[in-house]
Amino acid sequence: MSAVPAMDTAPLLELRGINKRYRMGDAVVHALQDVDLSIVRNEYVAFIGPSGSGKTTLMNIVGCLDRPSAGTYFLNGKNVEELDDTQLARIRNREIGFVFQNFNLLGRADALHNVMQPLVYRGTPLRERRRMASAALDRVGLGNRLDHLPNQLSGGQRQRVAIARALVGSPSILLADEPTGNLDSSTAREIMAMFAALHEAGNTVVLVTHDAEVAAHAHRTVTLRDGRVISDTRRAVPAAA
Amino acid sequence: MTRLLEALRAAWGAIRAHLLRAALTVLGMVIGVAAVIVVVAVLQGFAHTITAQFKSLGSNGLIIMPYQSREAALAGRQARLTPDDLIAIRQQVRDIRDVVPVLPMARFSGEVRYGNRSTASSITATTPAFAQGGVQYPAQGRFIVPGDDATRRPVAVIGAAVIKNLGLPAHPEGHYIQMFGGWFKVVGVLNKLGTLLGVIDQDNQIYIPFQTGVSLSGRSTPPEIIIQLQVARAQNLAQVEARITQVLRRQHHLLPAQENDFKIQSSGELIKALTKVFDIITLVVAGIVGIALLVGGVGIMNVLLVSVTERTREIGIQKSLGATRGDILLQFILEALLLSVLGALIGLLLGWGLALLVAHLVPALSGAVVPGWVVVLALGFTATVGLVFGIAPAAKAAALDPIDALRYE
Numbered sequence: 001m002s003a004v005p006a007m008d009t010a011p012l013l014e015l016r017g018i019n020k021r022y023r024m025g026d027a028v029v030h031a032l033q034d035v036d037l038s039i040v041r042n043e044y045v046a047f048i049g050p051s052g053s054g055k056t057t058l059m060n061i062v063g064c065l066d067r068p069s070a071g072t073y074f075l076n077g078k079n080v081e082e083l084d085d086t087q088l089a090r091i092r093n094r095e096i097g098f099v100f101q102n103f104n105l106l107g108r109a110d111a112l113h114n115v116m117q118p119l120v121y122r123g124t125p126l127r128e129r130r131r132m133a134s135a136a137l138d139r140v141g142l143g144n145r146l147d148h149l150p151n152q153l154s155g156g157q158r159q160r161v162a163i164a165r166a167l168v169g170s171p172s173i174l175l176a177d178e179p180t181g182n183l184d185s186s187t188a189r190e191i192m193a194m195f196a197a198l199h200e201a202g203n204t205v206v207l208v209t210h211d212a213e214v215a216a217h218a219h220r221t222v223t224l225r226d227g228r229v230i231s232d233t234r235r236a237v238p239a240a241a
Numbered sequence: 242m243t244r245l246l247e248a249l250r251a252a253w254g255a256i257r258a259h260l261l262r263a264a265l266t267v268l269g270m271v272i273g274v275a276a277v278i279v280v281v282a283v284l285q286g287f288a289h290t291i292t293a294q295f296k297s298l299g300s301n302g303l304i305i306m307p308y309q310s311r312e313a314a315l316a317g318r319q320a321r322l323t324p325d326d327l328i329a330i331r332q333q334v335r336d337i338r339d340v341v342p343v344l345p346m347a348r349f350s351g352e353v354r355y356g357n358r359s360t361a362s363s364i365t366a367t368t369p370a371f372a373q374g375g376v377q378y379p380a381q382g383r384f385i386v387p388g389d390d391a392t393r394r395p396v397a398v399i400g401a402a403v404i405k406n407l408g409l410p411a412h413p414e415g416h417y418i419q420m421f422g423g424w425f426k427v428v429g430v431l432n433k434l435g436t437l438l439g440v441i442d443q444d445n446q447i448y449i450p451f452q453t454g455v456s457l458s459g460r461s462t463p464p465e466i467i468i469q470l471q472v473a474r475a476q477n478l479a480q481v482e483a484r485i486t487q488v489l490r491r492q493h494h495l496l497p498a499q500e501n502d503f504k505i506q507s508s509g510e511l512i513k514a515l516t517k518v519f520d521i522i523t524l525v526v527a528g529i530v531g532i533a534l535l536v537g538g539v540g541i542m543n544v545l546l547v548s549v550t551e552r553t554r555e556i557g558i559q560k561s562l563g564a565t566r567g568d569i570l571l572q573f574i575l576e577a578l579l580l581s582v583l584g585a586l587i588g589l590l591l592g593w594g595l596a597l598l599v600a601h602l603v604p605a606l607s608g609a610v611v612p613g614w615v616v617v618l619a620l621g622f623t624a625t626v627g628l629v630f631g632i633a634p635a636a637k638a639a640a641l642d643p644i645d646a647l648r649y650e
Contacts, residue, residue, distance in 0.1 A: 060644055063561075065560075065561060065643045065644050065647075066644055085565070085566055086565045086566065086567070089560065089563050089564060089565040089566075089568075090563065090565070092560075092561060092562070092563045093562065093563020094563070098561050098562075100647075104554075104557075104558045104561070104647065105558075106555060106558060106559075107555075108254055108255075108258050109254075117559070117562050118562040118563055120243075120244075120247045121244075121562060121563040121564050121565070121568060122563070123243045123244060124243075125243065126243075165562070
């Protein structure tokens with residue numbers, strides 16, 4: 001497929017010697033230890049590991065929701081360590097698109113307004129916001145559900161709204177945390193197909209999951225255990241999706 | 242600008258999502274503002290009613306009263322105005338008319354009898370020109386005429402309340418009432434003035450001829466009087482006052498170093514003084530009632546603090562989508578501001594309505610007056626309270642850690 005851009009050689013994100021420690025009472029928990037990782041544009045990566053392995057902490061750091069205790073993180077050439085809270089919020093707004101296990105839609109807002117929300121923080125004018133959001137909902141096949149509130153939508157539809165919201169600002173990375181965890185298996189397949197299609201269309205996708213079957217959709221699997229990366233494997237990209 | 246508008250929209254959305262809660266939250270504010278408006282409207286209504294009554298005196302009216310400083314009183318001097326002063330003013334001051342002596346016979350407690358009934362009235366001795374001021378005039382019969390005064394006739398002109406209190410017939414002219422141990426023939430009934438502040442009955446008045454009053458008060462000393470007069474042309478008021486001062490000082494043989502032993506008050510000044518007193522009372526009472534607004538602010542803060550906890554997850558989502566601390570801060574402050582201003586507007590309407598109702602129910606009040614400054618003040622103060630009490634919840638929301646907030650159940 002000629003539409004697929006060639007992989008960039010410069011990494012989109014690069015983590016070096018990342019450590020994350022929490023204090024829990026008197027004990028210090030090492031959630032991440034010496035993690036080195038780099039991801040290039042248009043990769044489809046899965047972070048896999050049992051609960052407590054540090055995969056969610058890693059995703060939070062990658063998503064700029066959290067800061068490492070030690071180590072450096074470059075995202076799109078920017079050293080995240082040097083950024084203040086407001087600049088981190090800006091990165092989350094422009095570079096990251098989150099998809100959560102429990103969808104995390106705003107309950108009072110309809111599908112369209114949920115998808116418009118990230119653009120609000122970007123200062124996009126209303127008319128433009130509306131146009132972009134309805135286009136994004138069209139892409140996930142919900143162009144006819146713009147005015148539905150989250151509680152009027154099925155789980156799969158909600159997750160598709162969340163994906164549209166993650167996509168609407170054309171971020172550098174789609175970060176999905178157990179995106180199928182709350183869905184039945186046939187809906188899960190639909191959602192995974194959607195991620196595959198998005199990757200196909202040129203997006204960089206990072207999945208966080210404990211489910212090997214879900215991870216198998218990705219082209220690269222980073223396995224974590226006790227806060228360390230214990231394996232990082234790529235499988236041959238199929239000739240055609 | 243877009244961000245402000247969006248924050249406003251988000252704040253409004255949050256309020257609209259829980260309308261009943263919002264209504265209960267602002268209840269304190271509503272009651273506070275309504276109370277302030279009612280108090281101010283009623284007090285100012287009274288002030289207007291009273292000054293309107295004084296205005297009918299005519300802004301050209303002057304009242305000269307004896308006046309004594311504490312020092313003068315301690316020195317044993319006694320300030321007084323006498324009929325000689327009146328004559329001097331009449332003869333030596335130009336541009337004035339209706340100069341009348343007023344001799345208070347009994348301020349509040351003169352006993353009056355008719356048949357087997359008795360009442361206490363304010364009894365004043367004065368001359369015919371008194372009725373030319375336009376405030377008091379005979380509604381029935383006549384006022385005191387020059388002949389009454391010259392021959393010290395025992396006649397009386399009475400107010401409407403006296404008829405009622407004594408059980409006199411509706412047209413009491415020709416009937417006799419008993420005062421100061423003698424009989425006075427009623428010759429006229431005065432126009433009704435109504436009550437002042439709903440307490441002081443201005444119609445419980447009796448007027449008798451000045452000379453009759455003088456002879457009753459004893460002949461040994463000249464009687465102490467108050468002098469009322471009208472200035473013919475308003476622009477001459479200051480000159481007339483200066484001239485009267487000159488005449489009276491000479492009359493009283495005051496040395497240049499001595500201060501006046503009388504006081505000249507114009508009705509304009511009285512109105513001004515009265516208005517000032519009422520404004521101060523209004524401000525003080527409104528201030529006290531305004532404390533209710535602070536309580537209302539605390540109510541808003543409490544509900545918003547709870548609301549922040551309740552919406553922790555929502556705030557987490559907003560932060561994950563790129564909302565900055567500033568975005569969240571602005572949204573919650575605006576929510577507090579919007580709540581308090583909405584409360585104030587509702588309170589304003591409610592207070593206005595209540596004030597109109599009070600004005601309708603209290604006959605002494607000619608109408609409720611809601612001055613512009615109280616509306617501006619109430620809205621401004623409420624907005625400030627909302628802003629100040631919005632800061633704590635907003636800061637709490639803005640400081641939430643996005644990960645903790647997203648995990649919050």
